[in-house]
Amino acid sequence: MPGLGPTLDEDDAVIRVRGLVTGFGEQIIHDKLDLDVRKGEILGVVGGSGTGKSVLMRAIVGLQSTREGSIKVFGEETRDLDAAAAKDLRRRWGVMFQEGALFSSLSVAENIEVPMREFLDLPEPLMDELAGYKVTMVGLPVEAGPKFPSELSGGMKKRAGLARALSLDPLLLFLDEPTAGLDPISAAAFDELIKVLKETLGLTVFLITHDLDTLHAICDRVAVLADKKVLAVGTIPELLTFDHPWVREYFSGPRGRAAGAGKTKTMEPA
Amino acid sequence: MTTPSIQDSGDNDGGGNTARRLAVSGDLTMDHIAGIVGPLRAITPGGSALAIDLAGIGRIDTSGAWLIHRLVQDWTAAGVPATIENASGDADRLIAQVAANDNPVAIRAVHGNRAIERLDRIGRALYVAVENVGNFLAFLGQTLIVLGQTLIGRRPMRWNAFIHQCEAVGVNAIPIVGLLLFLVGMVVAQQGAVQLRAFGAEVFVVNLIGRSVMRELGILLTAIMVAGRSSSAFAAQIGSMKLNQEVDALHTIGMSPIEVLVVPRVIAMGLMLSMLGFFGSFMAILGGGLFCWISLDIPPVAFFQRLQEVTPLSDLVIGMIKAPIFGVVIAMMGCFQGMQVTGNAESVGERTTRAVVESIFVVIVLDAFFAVFFSALGFN
Ligand SMILES: Nc1ncnc2c1ncn2[C@@H]1O[C@H](COP(=O)(O)OP(=O)(O)OP(=O)(O)O)[C@@H](O)[C@H]1O
Numbered sequence: 001m002p003g004l005g006p007t008l009d010e011d012d013a014v015i016r017v018r019g020l021v022t023g024f025g026e027q028i029i030h031d032k033l034d035l036d037v038r039k040g041e042i043l044g045v046v047g048g049s050g051t052g053k054s055v056l057m058r059a060i061v062g063l064q065s066t067r068e069g070s071i072k073v074f075g076e077e078t079r080d081l082d083a084a085a086a087k088d089l090r091r092r093w094g095v096m097f098q099e100g101a102l103f104s105s106l107s108v109a110e111n112i113e114v115p116m117r118e119f120l121d122l123p124e125p126l127m128d129e130l131a132g133y134k135v136t137m138v139g140l141p142v143e144a145g146p147k148f149p150s151e152l153s154g155g156m157k158k159r160a161g162l163a164r165a166l167s168l169d170p171l172l173l174f175l176d177e178p179t180a181g182l183d184p185i186s187a188a189a190f191d192e193l194i195k196v197l198k199e200t201l202g203l204t205v206f207l208i209t210h211d212l213d214t215l216h217a218i219c220d221r222v223a224v225l226a227d228k229k230v231l232a233v234g235t236i237p238e239l240l241t242f243d244h245p246w247v248r249e250y251f252s253g254p255r256g257r258a259a260g261a262g263k264t265k266t267m268e269p270a
Numbered sequence: 271m272t273t274p275s276i277q278d279s280g281d282n283d284g285g286g287n288t289a290r291r292l293a294v295s296g297d298l299t300m301d302h303i304a305g306i307v308g309p310l311r312a313i314t315p316g317g318s319a320l321a322i323d324l325a326g327i328g329r330i331d332t333s334g335a336w337l338i339h340r341l342v343q344d345w346t347a348a349g350v351p352a353t354i355e356n357a358s359g360d361a362d363r364l365i366a367q368v369a370a371n372d373n374p375v376a377i378r379a380v381h382g383n384r385a386i387e388r389l390d391r392i393g394r395a396l397y398v399a400v401e402n403v404g405n406f407l408a409f410l411g412q413t414l415i416v417l418g419q420t421l422i423g424r425r426p427m428r429w430n431a432f433i434h435q436c437e438a439v440g441v442n443a444i445p446i447v448g449l450l451l452f453l454v455g456m457v458v459a460q461q462g463a464v465q466l467r468a469f470g471a472e473v474f475v476v477n478l479i480g481r482s483v484m485r486e487l488g489i490l491l492t493a494i495m496v497a498g499r500s501s502s503a504f505a506a507q508i509g510s511m512k513l514n515q516e517v518d519a520l521h522t523i524g525m526s527p528i529e530v531l532v533v534p535r536v537i538a539m540g541l542m543l544s545m546l547g548f549f550g551s552f553m554a555i556l557g558g559g560l561f562c563w564i565s566l567d568i569p570p571v572a573f574f575q576r577l578q579e580v581t582p583l584s585d586l587v588i589g590m591i592k593a594p595i596f597g598v599v600i601a602m603m604g605c606f607q608g609m610q611v612t613g614n615a616e617s618v619g620e621r622t623t624r625a626v627v628e629s630i631f632v633v634i635v636l637d638a639f640f641a642v643f644f645s646a647l648g649f650n
Pocket residue numbers: 024029047048049050051052053054055056098
């Protein structure tokens with residue numbers, strides 16, 4: 001099926017994965033997986049639970065060892081980087097983990113300041129102001145700033161994790177199920193935020209999600225992970241024509257149809 | 271594009287309609303703004319209106335937008351109009367986005383007056399210490415009840431956990447305990463020999479080794495070693511489980527954390543420390559015997575014969591009474607500290623340290639108590 005393949009023809013892909021093989025012991029998670037992420041797009045990544053979305057993200061950011069294949073981010077092979085180049089690369093991306101992964105001994109605002117302190121040389125008051133701004137930007141109440149992660153609700157942890165990922169205004173953002181566990185109003189506000197940041201900062205987003213509304217609202221393209229590969233990448237209307245049982249069930253099942261209908265009603269005029 | 275710079279037309283002395291113009295150029299991004307933060311913040315409101323010209327900027331991110339927004343905000347708040355001119359669409363959107371999220375957010379909990387804070391800390395420490403004692407007593411009570419119920423068969427014994435703990439705290443400790451006590455036995459023999467030689471009474475080295483090791487050193491050193499190894503492990507294991515809400519999960523499933531986590535550890539430790547203590551004493555005697563053989567020419571047969579004559583059975587019994595008690599205490603201290611973990615990873619570290627320090631402390635205090643106690647009973 002032309003047009004829905006996981007690879008792009010152009011050369012300016014921000015992330016380029018080729019022939020990736022990962023696994024744990026006997027279990028193979030990805031088998032010769034290919035994927036390209038275009039500059040400035042929001043790529044949604046979907047797939048059933050346990051198909052290896054999080055593992056793929058961890059492999060791209062270098063937390064998961066790979067068995068074969070090449071992973072290029074900003075045109076650089078991540079595996080071959082020396083320490084300085086790797087650090088420079090990390091400066092340019094932000095990662096939000098599925099579980100938040102906040103530093104438990106720092107307050108929320110201090111968590112956000114951690115990357116700033118590491119990479120920038122800004123005056124202390126400005127850092128505090130920027131951290132405060134990020135706290136409200138992700139929709140946390142102002143009281144959340146001095147709280148410790150153990151004092152936050154599940155959804156608040158998610159937002160704090162996002163704020164830390166956005167701390168340095170990265171060019172590339174990895175989000176692992178950012179809207180899971182948020183109420184629908186917050187989730188919509190979250191979608192809007194990502195969209196504004198993408199359009200104003202030229203952000204590229206690698207977005208793992210099960211949230212069909214998010215897929216419809218903000219994703220430029222959607223990649224479907226199944227059978228240890230990226231089966232297809234395309235816009236949702238394109239994927240609707242893709243002939244695979246899981247894909248059909250996913251987008252055309254009752255929830256998929258409801259989300260699609262919601263989009264045509266509310267989102268089109270923009 | 272490059273490092274940002276600002277060009278300030280200066281104040282027009284409040285004269286007429288001409289606004290003070292501030293032309294900003296360059297990249298207003300996190301990596302580059304450090305240089306203009308000072309100059310920008312130095313432009314305090316006053317005089318004529320301010321026009322900020324953004325025609326010359328390259329890239330802008332939230333930090334740049336924030337700086338511009340704050341400048342406008344400060345001036346407007348002071349009653350002097352400030353406007354942004356020639357901003358690109360994206361810059362405008364970003365500044366609007368930033369402005370919409372300008373709320374006063376505290377970064378860390380505020381600290382008050384220093385003296386009061388010091389008093390506050392002292393008071394809190396006192397309170398925590400008292401509370402800790404209370405908590406420990408509650409924990410002790412619960413554990414003893416569950417332990418008793420387990421021993422008389424009213425509660426199930428967690429055999430898997432028990433066997434696993436026996437391996438972790440007992441079997442795996444054999445090499446290190448054996449080596450340590452062997453060396454200690456040699457050192458005691460050697461030092462004793464040096465002193466006793468002055469009286470020509472070298473043969474009494476055997477008495478020294480036999481009695482000190484069987485009654486005190488063998489058990490005490492093994493207990494200290496095991497406390498360092500295993501009470502820290504208990505505290506860290508249970509502590510991380512608490513952080514992970516695994517302990518809460520046990521509760522809600524209807525399993526008692528004391529029964530599942532604490533009791534198997536306590537029983538395993540009591541049993542294993544008895545065996546390790548016996549084994550350790552044996553190794554210390556071997557070490558001492560080896561030294562006597564090599565250095566003092568006392569052959570093994572003579573060594574053991576004399577050992578039997580001079581070491582009363584009561585020494586062994588006293589040692590074997592102390593061992594399980596030490597084991598139970600060490601395990602309880604470790605588990606208790608693990609159960610007290612709250613909040614963050616730092617708390618796990620702190621509680622682990624306390625588990626080790628306090629269990630070693632308590633073991634030594636108990637040992638001193640037993641020494642006095644058994645002497646008073648007439649076992650010299
Ligand atoms: N550290 C690990 N050791 C062994 N197996 C692992 C490990 N991490 C993940 N796996 C396995 O890899 C597979 C993919 O896991 P992954 O976390 O990527 O799923 P996912 O697609 O993100 O699912 P979800 O949507 O539920 O988050 C699963 O089968 C999981 O059991």
